[in-house]
Amino acid sequence: MAVTKLFGASVKRREDPRLITGQATYTDDLTLPGMLYAHIVRSPHAHAKIVRIDTAAARREPGVVAVYTGKDLAGKLNPIPTAWLVPNADLRTPPHPALATDVVRYVGDGVAVVLGETRFAARDAAALIQVEYAPLPAVVDQQQAARDGAVQIHADAPKNLAFTWRVAGGDAEHAFADAMRGGVIVSQRFVNQRLIPNAMETRAVIAKYTSGSGELTVWGTTQNPHIARFLMSVVTGIPEHKVRIIAPEVGGGFGSKIPFYADEAIVAYCARATGRPVKWVEDRRENYLATIHGRDHITELEAAAHRDGTITALRGRTWANLGAYLSTAAPGVPTILHGLILTGPYVIPNVSYEVLGVFTNTSPVDAYRGAGRPEATYLIERMVDLVADAVGMDPVDVRRKNFIKREQFPYTTVEGLTYDSGDYPPALDKALDLVGYQRLRDFQKQGPKNGRYLGVGISTYVEICGLGPSSVAGAVGFQGGLWESATVRMHPTGKATVFTGASPHGQGEETTFAQVVAEELGLPLDDIEVVHGDTGAVSMGWGTYGSRTTVVGGAAIVLAARRVRDKAVKIAAHLLEASEGDLLFDQGRFSVRGSPDRAKTIQEVTLAAYLAWNLPQGVEPSLEASAYYDPSNFTFPFGAHVAAVKVDADTGEIELRRYVAVDDCGRVINPLIVDGQVHGGLVQGIAQALWEGAVYSPDGQLLTGSMMDYAVPRAHMFPTFVTARTETPSPHNPLGVKGVGETGTIASTPAVVNAVLDALRPLGVTHLDMPLTPERIWNAIHGKG
């Protein structure tokens, strides 16, 4: 394919041919000779003592090879660790055994594993296991769990507190005192409801242990194979260099495949204990219990403002429900990734905010698309609208008034982050223009039509992603680095393999990374292959989450590609008998300035590098280079979204009429892929506003226990999204990119909620919690909310 400029081109994805023909291999598509199937028996109680487990009948069943309980695993597997030890927060890390031994703490907590020759032998036998439980009181609400007298879930976490974290700057008390004398104070309680990630592929693990070599090979649905390898080694005791983790095709993650789960360790143990490969695959109802949930914050927040709409302070507290055990990244999500971005794109000089991490008898909570940032953006964007109400201003004007100005970048917020670059007004202008804001407001002034009220909602956001500078990671307790590795390896025939420590699972980096390398080295796109997801092939890396793959992984790749080019220049100069300074490099060709016919292609140079017949002094054979890129800062994509809804006052039904998203993710490598990321994010964020929500009964049963009860959104529920971009490059990133994987989800939830409440303003409704179901709307309108 003769393409002149690939960076910025909507190139067709290299991933697609195998995916659209059914040839791709996901974890459950693999079978190994002699493979056993594992079925995990899980607690039906939210909180109970395990009195007795009788596995005799199960073990006698034909086709059953072994049954293990928590007692069998004790001493053989270390507890499942959490890997984000947030400092200065009185963090408690109670032990999390792979299989429960004495106490089960949530519905879904594993108590035994059955290994069968077939999937169904294991499942049938599991039904014969008798577990005697002594139920204990359970608590599912985080505010209740943190009260005196609530049942204690972990002995070493009094009041069920996992942590108490604070961020403060300026003098919030003074600002609020000031506001009491002539300003406004707005108070609101917000619920950011628990969500179930619902990646279309459930989790799966296959483990194979070869005792002769001591090697463990694991195929699994992970977003970060190297982190999984590290933690697998920690938990099983198998040395890290003997563990190989492979992520085959992974069917979505959205954060739910970041953690290292007990199931992975259990399967590894079973493979080692039986000497046979073992496969475990969740069914969807099991996924709903055993895979992490997202969000679940209850917040009480106040804003102080002047009567002219200038917001002077934020003060409040969030109770973050962490579930029964600390998942891998859980402590950092409602703190570092949330509290530090509370002020959003605004100049708010006074903040005092506390987050309590609370254990409850529910499934563990961890990062889910946006991971802390949607929760923060929801708070600030709702607050801005409430302040606008209080001072009688258009919410657009309040936003403009409080925006950080372009001249102020790089801007250090009161929470201590330095936003790299930003230009907020043009994005807002563009969004308002595209949605036809003035016409919508004019139409709205005419009042409801046929009992249907029009509402317009805005969300101007900034988020923190491109995780991240490793020194900051360490300072905030993340037990890992956040740099990324890349190797660009030329082969003798001039083709290239690119290795990345990131681990895409649908985001398209096999294409975009090839575009970057093709552009740097002048290679045809088809001559480049991108390899990821295998610790046996790829140097240490940190995986794909937090919108880091292109930002950090891509930066490492472009640096590695440039190192390849730098070495190629040396060899080309030598072959062309010219000095390096006299060489031009264009479209994969080195030529001598002034003598364009004296040229060597990069393919010729590569072959020369491998034959080594005639290399310059000091240059070693081969042509490949690695780079390990550690960003100097996070990146801060931003944008403006506008939603227009119609609310039927008779039925409470909401129709999303129009949705405009203007996002600034810096430079764009592949516009089609960026649009796809935005659309996907929008659907998830809008779905939180209107339909989704994981619901527990007071005694800890997950009522939304399957796809029949949990409203995963479908195509007909959305209008065609209008997407546009502004482009403010990140000044510290070699590619100028900022990341875009989570922005749609972060921005859209408050845009839609603001729109619905804007529609309901004439009816006297000022706030409603999500999801905004027709029932909730109707009750609020009729005073029964």
Place this chain on the structure above:
Amino acid sequence: MKRTVKVTVNGVTHTHEVEPRLLLVHYIREVLGLTGTHIGCDTTSCGACTILMHGKAVKSCTLLTAQADGAELTTVEGLAKDGELHPIQEGFWEEHGLQCGFCTPGMMLTAVDLLRRIPNPTEEQIRWGIEGNLCRCTGYQHIVNAIQYAAKKLRGETPAKAAR
């Protein structure tokens, strides 16, 4: 007590003895080794397992293999002919109608059935037409574009391309 079934899949006829309770999706994936058809749920909600039975979209997780005795099935592996992609596959590729790819086989087969019934669907008909198929990655918009692309191609028209 096993049953004998004879099923033609992508033009090839297979005869097997299966347990009555064996779901068709497990037969396709594990007995025939055609793993392009995926399992995404356990309540017939997600559509990842969608195949064509006598040309009509069905959820193979909610059929017993025994119910497919004598039937002609098409799975994703049977869409391309002689190395040439089916217009629906071409549409998904051109329009970036997939990200992780897990829902894609089922989504494409539903689309094939939809376009058979409604060769010139409106956007609304497409969105409702795929209501039995969940996608968590794409937000559906490029899937709609992909189906529109395929519709044009199947009608003998030349669709504009979004990708290079």
